[in-house]
Amino acid sequence: MQKPFEIEDFVVIDETAPVANDTHGGRAKCLQRLIRLDLPVPLTVALSFATVRRLASGGQVDTAAILRNFGAAPLVSVRPSSEDPDWGGPGAILNIGMNDARHAELANLLGHAAADRLYVRFVQTYSVQVARLDPDSFEAPDDPDGSTLTAMLDAYEAEMDEPFPQDPARQLSDVLKSMARAWEGTSARLLRQARGAPAEAGLGLVVQRMAPGMGPPESGSGVIQFVSSDTGLPQITGRYLGQSQGRDALFDESAVYLTRDPRGPSLEEMYPEGFDRLMQYGATCRQRLKEEMQIEFALDAGRLSVLDAVRVQRTARAAVRIAVAMAEDGAIEREEAVLRIEPGFLAHLMHRQVDQKAARDVIATGVAASPGAATGRIVFTSAAAQAAAARGEATILVRRETSPEDIRGMHAAHAVLTERGGMTSHAAMVARGLGLPGVVGAHGIALNRRARTLTTPDGRVLNEGDLVTVDGTTGTVLAGAVPLLEPNLDDSFRTLLHWADEVRDIGVRANADTYAEAKMALTFEAEGIGLCRTEHMFFEEDRLTLMREMIFAETAEGRAASLERLVPMQVADFCKLFEVMAGRPVCIRLFDPPLHEFLPQSRDGLRDLADAMGLPLSRVTRRVEALSEFNPMLGLRGVRLGITMPEIYEAQARAIFTATIESSTPEMPVVPEIMIPLVSAKREVELVRGRIEGIAAAVRSETGASFDYRLGVMVETPRAALRAGEIAPHVSFLSFGTNDLTQMTYGLSRDDAGRFMSVYVQQGIFTEDPFHRLDVEGVGELLQLGASRGRAVRPDMKLSICGEHGGDPESIAFCRAAGFDYVSCSPFRVPGARLAAAQLAL
Ligand code: PEP
Ligand code: MG
Structure with missing residues (x-):
């Protein structure tokens, strides 16, 4: 397809620059939108996917030309700009351009402390992320000074056999190349594919003039958003930290609140004009970008810059509430709200939860990876989960960790529990996608697949088939069945679905x-x-026998007798x-x-039936044998x-x-x-x-x-x-x-397909399991x-x-x-x- 414009190696982003999500990435496009809204975005240059791809395979880009846009002695940052921000990308690198000369200048301009910190930070990130040197040799104290800087520059020289690079163009070139290569690496690829990115997804990079956030007051940086990521309700969240850069404020205990807060000082009190302007920017983004944005900002001697804005991260509950609230305020149309929510996402809101009032016997804890709770019998393989699902039994799939081979088992199971992994491991991501309750990284549990046992941290041994409850909301595993509460759906969930029903x-x-x-x-x-x-109305223990009596009756009279009892129940x-x-x-x-679901499988079952029917065991056994079918799914069932x-x-x-x-x-x-x-x-x-x-x-x-x-x-x-x-x-x-x-x-048995389905899907014979997605x-x-x-x-x-x-x-x-x-x-x-x-x- 022909692009509407020629794509240069790089372009200065202004209101009309030819940048698009699929050529320069979502961050570049978003920055352009912020510029169009007149937000104070520092000068930014965008590199296209094609440029970055070329860099990854050894090509060059004229970094001196890029830097000329920033005037003499530039200081810049580089951030990734993938097509969809959720696909991630390499970490940002700040303060490119710092060298001995710049350090001396900034010491005069901003003070020694600020200049030292800027240079230390750059040497540290460059050494670890670009030169790939051992992070232990480049650890900086909280308050670095001139001696930290000297030690770091020496450490760099000792490791690399050359002094720390002084030429900003070379620094930028190395940073761009290393970020381009990181994107092509196997782990980055797998991670983004797990988040739904296509294999060949491109990366753009944005080079932005640094707003140092360090120097005379009020200088610092922070992050602000205007709704809660958990609930979607209006709430100013974020932090601000004086003398800081990037997202430092989020990770530093001395950061201050943004709005007035009884727990401590706030930006609103310290610098009300800046705070007010941030509030206006939030409202502008909501109205004009039609999205709740999280804004990253910097203050330099009181001058406010907006460095970046990203869509507020949100839980499923918050996503629904934000979409509905925006439509109710007229920021978006109702139809748009309906279109914004992934149907699969709703599952997160609808799952059962453990009744907190119930007695809990916690047998293991781990990461609360996927919300909701489920009770089931433990199984250790996907095949066992699938076989049990075909019998209508609830299972908990327990694995050391999961891999794509386990997806079908996860579809079949009611919850998943893994020994390893974290919030973004395979099991966690897949479970969230499926709306399946999940606890991952339950350290201390020991699985023995051969013996089919799970040993809990306190030494209890559970066998395959034992009943447990997985509480994916709190990250706990409980012994046995526990009372569960039905989901509590809030008004915005209902409102959204009513709008859906209208169309x-x-x-x-x-x-x-x-x-x-x-x-x-x-x-x-x-x-x-x-x-x-x-x-299925007869699956319960006390009714099952009656159903069996009816099926196994040898004469019409016998059947009539059991039907006489069955009809009133129906x-x-x-x-x-x-x-x-x-x-x-x-x-x-x-x-x-299907007769195999209703035939007594065990001697006990046969005896119960014999008791119920008042017949000798031998006669019932003979009858069951006579009724046995080679292929019950194709046998005497249904209308037959x-x-x-x-x-x-x-x-x-x-x-x-x-x-x-x-x-x-x-x-x-x-x-x-x-x-x-x-x-x-x-x-x-x-x-x-x-x-x-x-x-x-x-x-x-x-x-x-x-x-x-x-x-x-x-x-x-x-x-x-x-x-x-x-x-x-x-x-x-x-x-x-x-x-x-x-x-x-x-010609594929529902009950047996699980045994080879993964091979078929892996080899591309079936694109999907036809029992999940209609062929x-x-x-x-x-x-x-x-x-x-x-x-x-x-x-x-x-x-x-x-x-x-x-x-x-x-x-x-x-x-x-x-x-x-x-x-x-x-x-x-x-x-x-x-x-x-x-x-x-x-
Ligand atoms: C079906 O076969 O699609 C169906 C709904 O019936 P059952 O799953 O009970 O066989
Ligand atoms: Mg059927």
Whole structure:
């Protein structure tokens, strides 16, 4: 693509200079904006990405020419300017140009102390960061003087066999080269890629006239911002330090507050005019740059300079509050606020937290790397986490440290705990990205992968499968399950999502099986339930046996007996769901129990079942063997169960209709949606539909009540998608179950894919795990075919997706483009889906 202007090696930034984010980096562009706002930015020269790249590979740039812009005896700083400030870059280097002559001049001008400190600082940074000498030899006391300077210059000469370079042009050239090379280094590359930068991301550099911040009063430097990074609420934060440079004030205990503070002196009291001007600059940035900025400033004998401004760092909570507050003040449009928040970010606000009132048995502590809390069984490998997730079990992935191979395991786990690492280590960054509670760097825990044990610092030994709670908000690991508090979402979160709802044009429902999940779905303002997996209503210990009795009954009479007990439970469950959803749509899926999930696995399980059924163990064992399948995911499940044992779906239909009548009021009639799973043939639908209609008629005549309902099919087999045209006349909606559809399209077991998925992704065979992100090319084509064939027959056919993909922004984009009515995803993903959907519509 042709650039709108020729890019020179370097350019003096003024109001019209040709600098852009993608040629000179975000810092250069931001400085230009500050200049346009008339802020007192010292003269700045920007070097382009191309120039820096050339420098990194041994090329030259005319540094004497750069310095000529700064007049005689210049003193300058160099800062990195990457395209996105979050991608980082090498540390700033200040006071370039200091040499013996300049030192003598400045001693006259600013005093000896200031001149010594400026020169010491430069020799120190140059020696360590540019010449790469041992930092221990260049440690400076807090109050360096002439002798410190002499010692440092001597140390430099001794190490380098040459005196400290005196020529400013050479100094600048060495600084620029070393920063350019640092950017190309492997660790810098990995770090920025982990922050989302492309491999070939460029670096610009800005050379700026120093505002020394040292000399006659009032001289110093500081950093100020006008909102809290934690909460996003208005709050003046930052520090100021006299006789200092750069960000010194942030790290020095003698720094003063900015605004009046009972804890100590403040800049506002010491130098009110400067403070007032900073306040005005903050307001100007907010209004004109449409962003809350953190401003780095310097005072030189009372003259204020703005050296730099960066977007205020912010937590997810602060990000939402800032965006909403700016839109409410009219600084930005509401749509802009909606666009500013990454949908994945919302997860940070929505996680459970440990109830602080609960008893806590702390077994390890570490860095609070990712907020939220989760309870689960410990596993030591990603494969174990994935296998457990496929069984619907919550796990805590415990690793020494994580690597990209662990990402799939982290997706599957409910929290992550690592022995090593810190706030920016892989585990921490990935966990935050996923909204997964995480504690990293839990020093003192010892992992033994072979024995599958974790030894805590106080000597307790935990085995794989033991229950722990990870509290990523406080950085602690607790023994066992601990009461957790549901997330507390503040007004700005809700406001932002309401704005999102105003613009989005695809519905968002939740997958919720139980009353508790339905309540959670409502907290997140789902429009209804898109998938209630009725067999999950029987996962609890005391109900599981009943479900098993029904499945293992050998005769229709036996089955009828267990159904008789099961139906009232279902009626009560459905009534509660209808009640909590208060007129919102509820889509109930008829039983779809893959037999391997419901077969008793152990001898104890078999004995319990024998007890419950009053049968000898040998008979139950034989029955279980007879029912065992080689391929349960492709076996007797879904509608196949409904066809071969019709009384099961009939009983469920009766339960749904009974609950419908009980829960309906004249003002708010319940209209349940009933969904048939795992369909592959039209005839299956015809048969089930006929029976459900029969039950509806029977219930109507038995009760004299009238009610309505809708029937739909889950498209989970490729054949159902291909034959959607002939299924369509029988149903009013199609819901794509993309978990099974992905499994069957790829011929890839949901339960086993984790064993080799990472190899496939690493080798680029799959760009992403198709169980996380919809495979738009293959599975997507089936979605499109099914949708268009269904709608060709029934133009009013409701279309939706209810597999895991329903919460993924890219998959939502696909469904929206394909004309779907809604997506349905787990309750915690609902806010992200609402926001992602809105962003697509803008
Ligand atoms: C699906 O297959 O996509 C689906 C939603 O059903 P389940 O995950 O229960 O098989
Ligand atoms: Mg399914």
